[in-house]
Amino acid sequence: MDYLESLNDPQREGVINTEGPCMVIAGAGSGKTRVLTYRIAHLIQAKGIDPFNILALTFTNKASAEMRSRIERMVGIEAKNLWMGTFHSVFAKILRYEADRLGYPSNFSIYDTEDSKTLIRQIVKELQLDDKVYKPNLVLNRISGAKNRLVSWQEYINNPIYQADDESAMKPHMGKLYKMYCERCFRASAMDFDDLLFNTNVLFRDNPDILNKYQHRFKYVLVDEFQDTNLSQYLITKRLSAVNQNVCVVGDDAQSIYAFRGADIKNILNFEKDYPDLKVIKLEQNYRSTKVIVNAANSVINNNTAQLKKDIWTANEEGDLIELLKANSDNEEGKLVANSIFEEKLNHQIRNQEIAVLYRTNSQSRAIEEALRRANIKYKIVGGLSFYQRKEIKDILSYLRFVINQNDEQALRRIINLPKRGIGPGSVDKMIVAANDHGVTLWEVVSTIFQFIPGRITNAIDQFATMIKSFMIEVQKKDAYEAASYITKQSGLLRELYEDKTIEGLSRYENVQELLNAIKEFVDSEENTDKSLGAFLQEVALLTSVDEDKDEDNDKVTLMTIHMAKGLEFKIVYLVGMEEDLFPSQMMLTSRADLEEERRLFYVAITRAERKLFLTYATSRYRFGRLKSCEPSRFLEEVDSKYIKVNRKFQKEPILPPQTSHYAKSLVSSVNRTAPKQNTINYTHTPSDDFKASDTSGLTHGMKVEHPKFGFGNVVSVDIEGANRKAKVLFDNFGEKTLLLSFAKLKIHT
């Protein structure tokens, strides 16, 4: 068993300690995924456990795909039978199978966030509430929070604490919205993301026989990134492993960055209480990064109060200092990064794919992208707006969804007038009223329109209904690919896109082709026995991006948010936008707990780097369309300064004198120590060859002038007061200067 030899003691313990509850606290880069995959391999090969009896839960599709392929490499084809996937996808599968126990059909739809928000917007409108007060985002967050804590709408409405809470927030109707939202989802045979977990809990709570079945099926339960579980997920895990108690959770409290989604570090602490004979293993040796990076990360995370005690160390080399780059704007920041990447590649034979640029918010990618494009550096963006959220893709998926589930009102409302067929909002409203009056679904009204509304518009509606009915029949006869291409064509969607010859239209058309390819792939895959459209939709509902593996060229710089980067590692990492209000985000500055989460995010970012880390910030940045000046992030001064080198190599302009910054004071002063005095080094203007002072008697506002030392500028004003005429000139590189015209040599440029 040579694979055990390659592990250190605590790692090995984590692998072979298969019986009973076990918690692995794994520091960044300590071989956490290795322990998990080896543990599963060990279960299968050494212990002879049927992969069918093993359940491994992750948080992202990426992590689960990665782990599956690693295990396959170790144990071979047998790994196919493993139950492995995200919480959401695994329990969606189980819910489909057991749906009748919850009163749902097994073909229920899954609403994504956009569907949810649209539905909330509709309900708020119907109740004639103020949509400025009941913003969809806010309402959905509130509902989501309740579901993640397993608070049903019934409990919510009956609990005076929530009521009081909402009233003091001037949102007294929140409970009613929660109730209506749930009722409408149920009526639409739809579950949102949170429902998948919430309803799994309900299923297990109310159906002991079903719980029992899965308890015996999943003899071994493993959870990755345990610090990111919310109460709902925690209880599912606990229920499932209640009989065998063979539950192994792996996580790092220092990397908990999903509290905004209901994740609760308390789950790690509760775990020890729930399982008194819990085996706790700590992985503290970092194999990923240099001493500089590990120690710098430690110095940052020590500023947090809420954390488990551990001591992360590494035997790796000392490594290069962290470099700090300052830019004057977001665009310059991009250029700085591009230049630096160019240098690193040149000097150290680094490949693009070993480099990542990480940022706090998706919107920051623009400036970086542009700079990389100009520098001819290949890059790819991970995340961002997901493929399946694109308008044209969602349009088609809505058709497919509706043909499978006619209760799906969000899908119906989306497609009923798409492409334009003369059924406007007015008609739709009328039909909704009719549906509500008769207590039937919208589709029942649409499909038998003449029974409900006589009149001219009914013709278009009837045609639409007839088309959908024909789709429903075709779907019975065809596989997913044939059905999808038939529907895309017959609905007129494809033609509409084809006729759009703009660049965006072309790319939309290509995206649709790509979707059809993905469906074709699904149908052709040996693994999928059920090739129906319904089966495809089940697979696709929780996917976020199409596999990029087919891209022939993998040597690209990776751009992504820090959240997406969790679990990954790169030789060189650029962490951009180290500015107050951006990172930490201004949304997170309200409480200590929130700031600590941001700090953990910073910790995650630092620890992605293997060899070298660059931190960059800009002093000004375009935000919501307007140029705003920025201060360096407070986090910068939390990094022990002995690990940081201030780098001016790529800078065009001298570092400014210390700003009156409340934060980063030590940082700015250290910057200033080495900074050249303004006006002395970088900007000795070389006068034009033909420089000759002009006669300045006619000098007026707005003229363009050249000064032998200060260079070019524009005249702001001329002061004639007194004997000495003075001119105020705004120089391009030196700011505003007041010059005595009797002395100053100025050349007027016309």
Place this chain on the structure above:
DNA sequence: GCGTAACCTGTTTTT
């Protein structure tokens, strides 16, 4: 009912 144009608003992170 449809299309255009002005307007407004908001930017955290993901399943």
Place this chain on the structure above:
DNA sequence: CAGGTTACGC
């Protein structure tokens, strides 16, 4: 800046 929403004229 960009997406979504509203107001208007056809």
